[in-house]
Amino acid sequence: xxxxxxxxxxxxxxxxxxxxxxxxxxxxxxxxxxxxxxxxxxxxxxxxxxxxxxxxxxxxxxxxxxxxxxxxxxxxxxxxxxxxxxxxxxxxxxxxxxxxxxxxxxxxxxxxxxxxxxxxxxxxxxxxxxxxxxxxxxxxxxxxxxxxxxxxxxxxxxxxxxxxxxxxxxxxxxxxxxxxxxxxxxxxxxxxxxxxxxxxxxxxxxxxxxxxxxxxxxxxxxxxxxxxxxxxxxxxxxxxxxxxxxxxxxxxxxxxxxxxxxxxxxxxxxxxxxxxxxxxxxxxxxxxxxxxxxxxxxxxxxxxxxxxxxxxxxxxxxxxxxxxxxxxxxxxxxxxxxxxxxxxxxxxxxxxxxxxxxxxxxxxxxxxxxxxxxxxxxxxxxxxxxxxxxxxxxxxxxxxxxxxxxxxxxxxxxxxxxxxxxxxxxxxxxxxxxxxxxxxxxx
Amino acid sequence: xxxxxxxxxxxxxxxxxxxxxxxxxxxxxxxxxxxxxxxxxxxxxxxxxxxxxxxxxxxxxxxxxxxxxxxxxxxxxxxxxxxxxxxxxxxxxxxxxxxxxxxxxxxxxxxxxxxxxxxxxxxxxxxxxxxxxxxxxxxxxxxxxxxxxxxxxxxxxxxxxxxxxxxxxxxxxxxxxxxxxxxxxxxxxxxxxxxxxxxxxxxxxxxxxxxxxxxxxxxxxxxxxxxxxxxxxxxxxxxxxxxxxxxxxxxxxxxxxxxxx
Ligand SMILES: Nc1ncnc2c1ncn2[C@@H]1O[C@H](COP(=O)(O)OP(=O)(O)OP(=O)(O)O)[C@@H](O)[C@H]1O
Ligand SMILES: [Mg+2]
Numbered sequence: 001x002x003x004x005x006x007x008x009x010x011x012x013x014x015x016x017x018x019x020x021x022x023x024x025x026x027x028x029x030x031x032x033x034x035x036x037x038x039x040x041x042x043x044x045x046x047x048x049x050x051x052x053x054x055x056x057x058x059x060x061x062x063x064x065x066x067x068x069x070x071x072x073x074x075x076x077x078x079x080x081x082x083x084x085x086x087x088x089x090x091x092x093x094x095x096x097x098x099x100x101x102x103x104x105x106x107x108x109x110x111x112x113x114x115x116x117x118x119x120x121x122x123x124x125x126x127x128x129x130x131x132x133x134x135x136x137x138x139x140x141x142x143x144x145x146x147x148x149x150x151x152x153x154x155x156x157x158x159x160x161x162x163x164x165x166x167x168x169x170x171x172x173x174x175x176x177x178x179x180x181x182x183x184x185x186x187x188x189x190x191x192x193x194x195x196x197x198x199x200x201x202x203x204x205x206x207x208x209x210x211x212x213x214x215x216x217x218x219x220x221x222x223x224x225x226x227x228x229x230x231x232x233x234x235x236x237x238x239x240x241x242x243x244x245x246x247x248x249x250x251x252x253x254x255x256x257x258x259x260x261x262x263x264x265x266x267x268x269x270x271x272x273x274x275x276x277x278x279x280x281x282x283x284x285x286x287x288x289x290x291x292x293x294x295x296x297x298x299x300x301x302x303x304x305x306x307x308x309x310x311x312x313x314x315x316x317x318x319x320x321x322x323x324x325x326x327x328x329x330x331x332x333x334x335x336x337x338x339x340x341x342x343x344x345x346x347x348x349x350x351x352x353x354x355x356x357x358x359x360x361x362x363x364x365x366x367x368x369x370x371x372x373x374x375x376x377x378x379x380x381x382x383x384x385x386x387x388x389x390x391x392x393x394x395x396x397x398x399x400x401x402x403x404x405x406x407x408x409x410x411x412x413x414x415x416x417x418x419x420x421x422x423x424x425x426x427x428x429x430x431x432x433x434x435x436x437x438x439x440x441x442x443x
Numbered sequence: 444x445x446x447x448x449x450x451x452x453x454x455x456x457x458x459x460x461x462x463x464x465x466x467x468x469x470x471x472x473x474x475x476x477x478x479x480x481x482x483x484x485x486x487x488x489x490x491x492x493x494x495x496x497x498x499x500x501x502x503x504x505x506x507x508x509x510x511x512x513x514x515x516x517x518x519x520x521x522x523x524x525x526x527x528x529x530x531x532x533x534x535x536x537x538x539x540x541x542x543x544x545x546x547x548x549x550x551x552x553x554x555x556x557x558x559x560x561x562x563x564x565x566x567x568x569x570x571x572x573x574x575x576x577x578x579x580x581x582x583x584x585x586x587x588x589x590x591x592x593x594x595x596x597x598x599x600x601x602x603x604x605x606x607x608x609x610x611x612x613x614x615x616x617x618x619x620x621x622x623x624x625x626x627x628x629x630x631x632x633x634x635x636x637x638x639x640x641x642x643x644x645x646x647x648x649x650x651x652x653x654x655x656x657x658x659x660x661x662x663x664x665x666x667x668x669x670x671x672x673x674x675x676x677x678x679x680x681x682x683x684x685x686x687x688x689x690x691x692x693x694x695x696x697x698x699x700x701x702x703x704x
Pocket of ligand 2: 488489490533620
């Protein structure tokens with residue numbers, strides 16, 4: 001006889017209910033369409049089992065999370081932007097920027113937009129305010145790219161997101177100055193923010209979002225959603241840098257929809273968290289468009305990063321260029337799973353997908369699984385995952401000029417990432433990230 | 444004091460397979476002297492250069508190397524560099540992501556810090572000025588400084604970058620391993636003139652080359668010929684001319700083939 005041992009009474013899922021959805025909508029005085037959307041998402045959430053052994057989760061065991069700590073909704077308690085580290089708050093270029101929006105524990109503590117942007121009709125505000133002031137515009141775009149049906153945590157996010165960012169650059173307008181969003185938590189627990197960026201036809205914008213949180217002992221959970229809607233002939237540069245504390249579990253869906261003759265330049269940095277499971281997806285739906293997706297990650301100690309990327313070519317004459325570079329040391333683990341897909345009969349497609357891994361210790365483990373599902377024949381696609389360690393001959397070369405071994409190693413590792421950091425258009429941010437990478441190398 | 448590098452009965456093998464390459468090299472180089480080292484392909488010239496710099500690809504099996512009486516082989520590669528040894532590589536590796544300027548600034552600061560742990564390093568404006576001067580004197584385009592080290596450099600550019608590094612680090616004993624090869628005629632002249640300017644009482648040089656052309660610029664005080672991991676013949680500047688004319692066969696006949704290991 002087989003004795004089935006019951007799991008201990010540890011929680012296996014976050015403790016939320018349908019009432020939480022209603023309470024949230026009421027509290028935020030949301031329009032009918034949104035209340036309904038949230039309730040529908042909740043239904044999906046309830047019908048979807050917790051992810052476990054399905055292909056995209058098979059290698060990612062998030063069950064060490066203590067839901068009884070991580071599911072407690074973070075609420076603001078009056079602290080202001082001064083708690084945010086200066087390095088995150090600094091203007092991106094010079095001392096001007098197009099706008100700065102700072103969240104602390106989910107609450108907006110700083111909001112400014114350059115008047116020249118407002119005059120052009122650019123909207124840069126938190127999502128709750130946008131829903132009150134520009135309900136139709138938000139309704140027309142919310143959920144275009146990220147939907148509850150994408151998975152358990154996507155459904156939870158869609159049902160319970162608390163606030164977020166709304167960026168809107170109207171047709172033919174150029175938001176020259178960068179818009180900067182800082183999401184910072186001082187408290188432990190759950191947060192769910194939604195970033196919706198809409199760049200209309202022939203418009204241009206640059207946005208950077210920083211995620212960070214104070215050191216903590218208890219677990220936190222972040223259920224994120226990011227939607228980038230790039231219109232025809234539009235141009236978006238989007239930089240997202242995740243530096244949560246080491247007790248945070250980050251589950252996020254980030255997806256871009258790129259129209260015709262448009263250009264997307266997307267940089268993703270993953271440095272923080274205990275565990276990250278990110279779905280990063282680009283859908284090129286219009287002819288003649290380019291998407292460049294660049295990612296860097298560095299895992300150390302017990303960090304686990306799982307980055308799933310997908311490039312969907314749903315239109316002919318499109319190019320996508322994905323380059324990820326990562327390192328792992330101590331007993332960290334990383335996993336990259338990439339996929340390029342095309343619809344049938346989509347000719348002249350050029351897809352590139354590469355993940356380069358630098359393994360810095362014997363106990364670290366890095367995996368990379370590239371994939372292609374192409375149903376067209378006039379196509380150039382390359383995909384690869386490479387793995388390497390620090391090589392002795394370059395170290396010898398640097399040492400032969402008087403540089404000590406540890407410093408030589410540090411230069412080589414920073415050098416490995418430099419190509420990617422150069423894709424971030426802000427020098428100060430590059431410097432900050434170089435320092436953070438060096439701190440991880442040395443630490 | 445004149446710095447002296449003394450190589451005594453040096454034997455070395457390839458670490459990976461134990462193949463013995465250097466079989467008893469003896470050579471003394473003093474600051475201010477120019478030594479040319481010639482010899483057929485595969486005779487062990489680059490191995491000697493790399494062993495002197497401490498390349499972990501090789502193991503020393505016998506002999507010693509003294510720098511002003513101190514055991515060079517006991518020092519780490521970076522210490523050797525800071526003690527004044529420099530190697531211009533025959534085939535420099537490329538270092539993606541590290542610019543030449545950034546690299547050289549670290550190299551200089553490592554020296555300053557070794558001399559004085561309190562040193563804050565060379566101020567950036569001073570460094571930039573110094574780099575410009577050195578680049579001008581070697582006919583190197585300023586854009587070089589911002590490029591990743593040797594990454595995508597042509598053969599000639601790599602050699603120029605090596606000489607530039609040598610000019611910046613001002614070694615006491617410089618080993619140049621075929622710095623004259625892979626250069627077109629103009630580049631050869633520029634590089635050779637650059638090296639000519641650097642040699643003098645402050646610098647001793649071991650110039651590894653196959654051709655007289657480089658030695659037209661830097662007249663060697665001594666010319667040595669390496670065969671089968673040993674220096675078999677030494678002479679003055681005229682030896683190089685003789686080799687250019689006659690090749691190595693007369694030496695092979697004179698010294699015979701070494702017994703196989
Ligand atoms: N790292 C190594 N691994 C294996 N064999 C090596 C290695 N380094 C040198 N050798 C061998 O040792 C011998 C001497 O090589 P070395 O490069 O020192 O010659 P060289 O005199 O510099 O030749 P060249 O004039 O062609 O540059 C060669 O047979 C070479 O194949
Ligand atoms: Mg050689």
